[in-house]
Structure formats: structure tokens, C-alpha cells
Amino acid sequence: MVGLGTIMAQTPIPFSERLAARIRERxxxxxxxxxxxxASIPSALRRGVDADHGADVAKVYRAFCLQILDAVGGLVPAVKPQLAFFEELGPRGLDTLLDVIDYARSLGLIVILDGKRGDIGSTASAYARAYLGAASPWRGDALTVNPYLGHDTLEPxxxxxxxxxxxxxxxxxxxxxxxxxxxxxxxxxxxxxxQVARHVETMAARTSGPSGYGAIGAVVGATYPEQLAELRAAMPHAWLxxxxxxxQGAKACDVALAFDREGLGAVVNSSRAILYAFARPEYGDRFGEARWQDAAAEATRDMIDELAAARG
Amino acid sequence: MVGLGTIMAQTPIPFSERLAARIRERxxxxxxxxxxxxASIPSALRRGVDADHGADVAKVYRAFCLQILDAVGGLVPAVKPQLAFFEELGPRGLDTLLDVIDYARSLGLIVILDGKRGDIGSTASAYARAYLGAASPWRGDALTVNPYLGHDTLEPxxxxxxxxxxxxxxxxxxxxxxxxxxxxxxxxxxxxxxQVARHVETMAARTSGPSGYGAIGAVVGATYPEQLAELRAAMPHAWLxxxxxxxQGAKACDVALAFDREGLGAVVNSSRAILYAFARPEYGDRFGEARWQDAAAEATRDMIDELAAARG
Structure with missing residues (x-):
């Protein structure tokens, strides 16, 4: 038997390594x-529901997200809930967010919470505890953070x-x-x-593990490919x-430079193009709105293939 | 009787004017x-409550905030809930936040939600609807916003x-x-x-009302008084x-330059020094922890007097 003391003393597996392992596996x-x-959700899920009633909309969001996870959860290493869309519904939207996070984790997915939080001093610490701490009620694996307030505010x-x-x-x-x-x-x-990248690299390097990457990564858009290549070089220890x-228009060839030779070092997000693939002619014509989950899965597989081809 | 059409067509009273009116009144x-x-909340409120149980802590936060509002709500024009501390408790913390906002509004207070949100495109629109839109479930009067993502992201x-x-x-x-x-x-x-200030001034000027101030204001710390004076001049239409x-150490004389001749144009926040005034010797010695509400009210009155004296 493993005693409680042993469990308490266990060092958690770093995010960088868990992400690398999941990418290799998937x-x-x-x-x-x-x-x-x-307005984008398949009409069958919205039928008869009052769009002005937040608690009812929250139930539709829950059903939609869980069914999307059923469709794509076995294909990809990670998902990224965008907190704004859940916050928009009030506390019931955040109940839904919690259900979505828990279901994603039950499927073995890495959960990146896209909240772009940032504040100073004790408030930054509260956000850090809220989303990254041992007692976090949200239980995500990572959080997006805004650096405008200064490097000191990233430390918590x-x-x-x-x-x-x-x-x-x-x-x-x-x-x-x-x-x-x-x-x-x-x-x-x-x-x-x-400037921000230089500081991120410092934090990434000092937290890096066997994968070569650290706990602190960076959000770098694919829509400016030259800067993506420049920032890949500037932050060799940071997951992007x-x-x-x-x-938003970026293509597979635009993001190819974000990866290292092993295909690690970056994860590439797509939201609407997968969630609402049924509304794109190339998928809608084949699957129709009724088979929106199949459309989402197929759009995911196509994106996986495009990235693999571009990395060559 | 006022018909529904008339009500629907009513232009809401702008934030700038409501804030000015409330400051004049108070x-x-x-x-x-x-x-x-x-850890800072009066021990009587925490007694017998499990600090590791978010829902119970949320109840303590609710009682504390509502009793603080009872103590200071008749003195000041506005309150600023810091979202991080409520988010830390999960969805039950956000139920508490909603109760706190509703109670503050029932006391006639302006409610500034300190969330420092910011994102791009449709996500920025979702945050804007969430906290500022006509159907906002949170019903705050204003929101703090982070400009790092660019001027376009402030437009929603x-x-x-x-x-x-x-x-x-x-x-x-x-x-x-x-x-x-x-x-x-x-x-x-x-x-x-x-750069940010210049853009804020543009947005403030184009939304300004009879008070001379607009819907878009700026957060400017009191801890750098020279920059506060410089930014006051650079953003004549922005509420600060x-x-x-x-x-955090700033004094009344440091913030005096934030105001116009009428005493408008700025609001000055104090959090811990008021909430936990009972733990400061100058109030604790007089009131003791049991009279923490009186200590908070007295610290608020003292701050009001200090600011008035410094503005001269």
C-alpha cells in the first residue's frame, strides 16, 4: 500500500511532459x-430552447460540447475551452464549463483553459490558485495568461x-x-x-523537463508566419x-515552423472550423447538419493530415 | 402610461454621467x-467552516461582502468586486459574486467588475456581452479590460x-x-x-457626455504620481x-492630480485597507475585531477626508 505521506510527497508529472506524451501517443x-x-450550434440542439434564458442555453452548450468531445476526443491530444462563452451565461454557464472540463479529462484529454487572465500581487496569486493551484475547483491542465501588467505578475x-x-x-x-x-x-x-518572449524563455528554460520544454509556454498566432519562426527560435524551451x-486564415505551411524535428514544441488550435464544420460546404455537402459530429471528426482528421503533410 | 415602444427606445443614461452624479451625491x-x-476575514465569520470546501467558503465570502456593503455602502459612490477571488471558489463562488453585485446595486452603488478581460474577435465580443451587454447575467456597471491584444480588441x-x-x-x-x-x-x-492612453482618449472623447467624460476610462495606478499627472493631461475625457x-502605499497627495477642478474625473480604489481595517493597529485598537464593520466604515470615512483635504 502507498501511504498518504508518499502520495503527498509525489512530484506531479510536469505539464510539458504530459503534453509531449499525449502528442506522441495521438x-x-x-x-x-x-x-x-x-447561433452556430446545430439547430437540432437548439430547437424549442429560449435563447434569452441563460440556464437553458447552458444546457445546450453542455450537450454540444460533450458531443463534440465524443466526436473528436479520441483523435487529438488537447482541447481548449474558451471561458468567455461560458461566462456569458452567468454562474450556470460555469457549471457547464466544469462539466465540460471533467468530461474532457475523463477522455484523457489535456485541458487548456483559455481565460487570458492577468493581474497584480495577491490578485495574480488568486487567479493562479483558481486555475493552476492544487485546490483548483476547475481542474484544468493549463491557463492562458496576459503579460501586460509586467513580468512580476507572471511569477505566481x-x-x-x-x-x-x-x-x-x-x-x-x-x-x-x-x-x-x-x-x-x-x-x-x-x-x-x-521582450515578453525573452522573459517567457527564461521561465520556460528554468522549468524544462526531459522533453526539452518547460511549464511556461507562449501563445503565438499562426497568422504572422515570419514572426512565428522568429519566436520559435527565440523561445526554444517554450511550448507554443x-x-x-x-x-482565421492560417494554413498548415504557415505553422510548420512552430515544431521541432520530433514534431513537438507546439500545439495548433482550431475552434470554429471544427466545431461548426457542418456549416462549411466541403463538410456540409457530405454530412449534412444532422451528422454534425461526423463533420467535426472529419474536419479534425483533415487538419491532422494537413499538419503532418506540411511538416513533411 | 409609458408604452413598451417608448421604454425600448429609451437611451440608457451613460456610465460617465451616472458615475459623475453618484460622486456629486456622495x-x-x-x-x-x-x-x-x-485568511484575512474576521475570525467570527470563519469559525467552524472548512477552508477546503469551496461552497462553504463561498457562503463566508457572501456574508463578509454583504456586511461590508452594509458598513460602507452608504458612504461611497462605487464598489469594485475583484473577480479572481470569486473564481477561485468555482461556480459557487460566482453565485456569491452575483449576490454581491445585486446587493450593491440595491444600495444604489455603481459596480465596477475588476476582471481585466481581453481577447480577440468573437471572443472579445463574448466578454463584452457577458459583462457589459444588455443581457449580461452579471449586471455590473463597468468592466476593467486589458489592451495587450490591440486596439481592435477594445472595440466590442x-x-x-x-x-x-x-x-x-x-x-x-x-x-x-x-x-x-x-x-x-x-x-x-x-x-x-x-500609446494605449492615446487610444483610450480617442474612445473616451467620442463617447463623452455632459460631464465631459466618456464611456471608456483608464486604470492608472497611484503609485507613480508623475505618470498619473501626465496621463490625466493625456486623457482629458477619460474617467480614471x-x-x-x-x-499599496500611495497617499492622498499622490492622487490629487487625478481630479478635475470639480473633483470629478477619477475614482480612487482601496480594498484591503478598508475591508481588513480591523487588523490595522490604528483601527483595531479602537474597535477590536468584533467591530470590524465599524472599523471598515471609519477607515472609509478617513480616506474620504484625506482625499478631500489633499484636493484642497
Missing amino acids: RNPVVVGLDPQW FEAAAVERGAGVFVLVKTSNPGSAALQDLAAPRERVYR LVPGYGA | RNPVVVGLDPQW FEAAAVERGAGVFVLVKTSNPGSAALQDLAAPRERVYR LVPGYGA
Whole structure:
């Protein structure tokens, strides 16, 4: 028998290693983003439900996300619930988020909580405990974090992540058209996003494990491929979470540079292009709306194949 | 009788004007920050409660925040719940947050939700709807927003705020020691925080009402008084939300420059120094822990007086 003392003293397996193992096992780096949006959800799930009643919408979001997990959960290593869409429904939306996280974990998926949190001092510590701490009620594996408040504000997230074997993805270069406004500003020594990247690399290096990667990663959009390549080189110890694939226009060849020779070092997210694949002609024509789960699974398999082909 | 059509067509009173009216009425610009932290809460409220059980802790946070509102709700114009401390408790913490917001509103207080949200595209729109939209389940009056993702990502917040008569406070210069790392970087034309300030002023000016202030304000820490004065001048149409007073070390004279001649244009937040005033010798000696509500009210009155004296 393993005594309680032994269990308490066990070092958790670091996020970097769990993510690497799951990617090797599933043989692909795809993250399915869970962005439930009322108007896009298959009409069969919405029928007879009052869109103005948050608790009822929360039930539809729950059914939709769980069925998406049934469709794609066996294919990919990780999912990324987007907290905004659950927060929009009030506390009942967050009950749904918890159910979605628990179900994803039961399928063996890594759960990256996309909350883009960030604050100072004791508040940063509260966010770190909330989403990364040993007593986190949300039980995600990683959290996205915003660096605008300064490097000191990232420390509580790093500490909580290391303690529990969780992960952090710091926003470095985001995928939206306006991301240049601040992130690309040319400070005397280097651009703002390079400043952030330098600090992320420091934190990633000091938490790195056998995979070569650490607990602190970076969000780097796929919509600026040159900067993606530059940032891959600047942060050799950081897992990259790459958004912008699919609905935002980035292609497989754009993200190929995010990976190391083993195919590790990055995960690539797609949300709407998978969740609502049935609404895209190339899948809708084959599956129809009624077979929306099959459309989601097929879109996931196609993305996996595209990334594999581009990495060559 | 007022017909439904008339009600539907009514333009909501803008946040800038509601805040100005409430400050005039209460004759002070103090915001009490609601940061419930387990270890700091009066022991009488914690007695017999299991700190590891989120739902029970949520009940203690609810009792504490509602009793703080009883103590200070008649003194100040606004309160600022810090979302992190409620999120830390899971969905039951967010039930508590909703109760706290509703109770604060029932007392006529302006409620500034301190969530520091920010994201891109459809996700930014979801956060805007969640916290500022007409159907927001949270029903706050304003939200703090992080600008790192770019100016385009602030637009959904501005649109939702204007539509409902709500407010936004964009992080410009935060109060923490490490805030200089990014915010003070010297870009070719101006520092990063000045870039953000310039955009905030544009949004504030185009939404400004009779008070002279707009729907989009700025968070500017009181711990860097010279930059506070500089940013006051750079954003003449923006309400400033000024943290850092009290527990973080800023004094009344440091924040005096945030106000216009009428005493408008800024609100000053204090959280721990008021909530846990009973633990400060100057109040604890007089009131004792049992009279923690009286200590909170007295600390609030003292802060009101200090600010009035400093504004001269």
C-alpha cells in the first residue's frame, strides 16, 4: 500500500511532459477549441430552447460540447475551452464549463483553459490558485495568461504551475489584425513581443523537463508566419500554443515552423472550423447538419493530415 | 402610461454621467474594492467552516461582502468586486459574486467588475456581452479590460458599453512594481502606456457626455504620481480608476492630480485597507475585531477626508 505521506510527497508529472506524451501517443498536435456560440450550434440542439434564458442555453452548450468531445476526443491530444462563452451565461454557464472540463479529462484529454487572465500581487496569486493551484475547483491542465501588467505578475502563475505540474501559455504575439498596435512597437532594444518572449524563455528554460520544454509556454498566432519562426527560435524551451488556423486564415505551411524535428514544441488550435464544420460546404455537402459530429471528426482528421503533410 | 415602444427606445443614461452624479451625491470619489481573502476575514465569520470546501467558503465570502456593503455602502459612490477571488471558489463562488453585485446595486452603488478581460474577435465580443451587454447575467456597471491584444480588441467593449450605458476601464499604467517592464518601454514615438492612453482618449472623447467624460476610462495606478499627472493631461475625457491607495502605499497627495477642478474625473480604489481595517493597529485598537464593520466604515470615512483635504 502507498501511504498518504508518499502520495503527498509525489512530484506531479510536469505539464510539458504530459503534453509531449499525449502528442506522441495521438501522433498529432491539434487542439480543438471549445467556443460554443448559440447561433452556430446545430439547430437540432437548439430547437424549442429560449435563447434569452441563460440556464437553458447552458444546457445546450453542455450537450454540444460533450458531443463534440465524443466526436473528436479520441483523435487529438488537447482541447481548449474558451471561458468567455461560458461566462456569458452567468454562474450556470460555469457549471457547464466544469462539466465540460471533467468530461474532457475523463477522455484523457489535456485541458487548456483559455481565460487570458492577468493581474497584480495577491490578485495574480488568486487567479493562479483558481486555475493552476492544487485546490483548483476547475481542474484544468493549463491557463492562458496576459503579460501586460509586467513580468512580476507572471511569477505566481509559474509557481502554482510548477507546484501542481500545470502549464501556462503567456500571450506573446496574438493572431488578430490589430495585434501589432502594442505587440510590434519597436522599443529601443527590441519589439515589445520580443521582450515578453525573452522573459517567457527564461521561465520556460528554468522549468524544462526531459522533453526539452518547460511549464511556461507562449501563445503565438499562426497568422504572422515570419514572426512565428522568429519566436520559435527565440523561445526554444517554450511550448507554443498557436491559434489562427482555419477560420482565421492560417494554413498548415504557415505553422510548420512552430515544431521541432520530433514534431513537438507546439500545439495548433482550431475552434470554429471544427466545431461548426457542418456549416462549411466541403463538410456540409457530405454530412449534412444532422451528422454534425461526423463533420467535426472529419474536419479534425483533415487538419491532422494537413499538419503532418506540411511538416513533411 | 409609458408604452413598451417608448421604454425600448429609451437611451440608457451613460456610465460617465451616472458615475459623475453618484460622486456629486456622495461627495467623494472612493471605490471600495471587494477582495475577499480567507485568511484575512474576521475570525467570527470563519469559525467552524472548512477552508477546503469551496461552497462553504463561498457562503463566508457572501456574508463578509454583504456586511461590508452594509458598513460602507452608504458612504461611497462605487464598489469594485475583484473577480479572481470569486473564481477561485468555482461556480459557487460566482453565485456569491452575483449576490454581491445585486446587493450593491440595491444600495444604489455603481459596480465596477475588476476582471481585466481581453481577447480577440468573437471572443472579445463574448466578454463584452457577458459583462457589459444588455443581457449580461452579471449586471455590473463597468468592466476593467486589458489592451495587450490591440486596439481592435477594445472595440466590442466600447460598442457594448455605449449600447447599454455601461463603462470600460482600460489598463494603461498599473500600480505594481513590475509594471514598467512593458508599459514603460520607449517605443520610437512614445512609451507603450502613452500609446494605449492615446487610444483610450480617442474612445473616451467620442463617447463623452455632459460631464465631459466618456464611456471608456483608464486604470492608472497611484503609485507613480508623475505618470498619473501626465496621463490625466493625456486623457482629458477619460474617467480614471486609480488603484494603489492604502495597502499599496500611495497617499492622498499622490492622487490629487487625478481630479478635475470639480473633483470629478477619477475614482480612487482601496480594498484591503478598508475591508481588513480591523487588523490595522490604528483601527483595531479602537474597535477590536468584533467591530470590524465599524472599523471598515471609519477607515472609509478617513480616506474620504484625506482625499478631500489633499484636493484642497
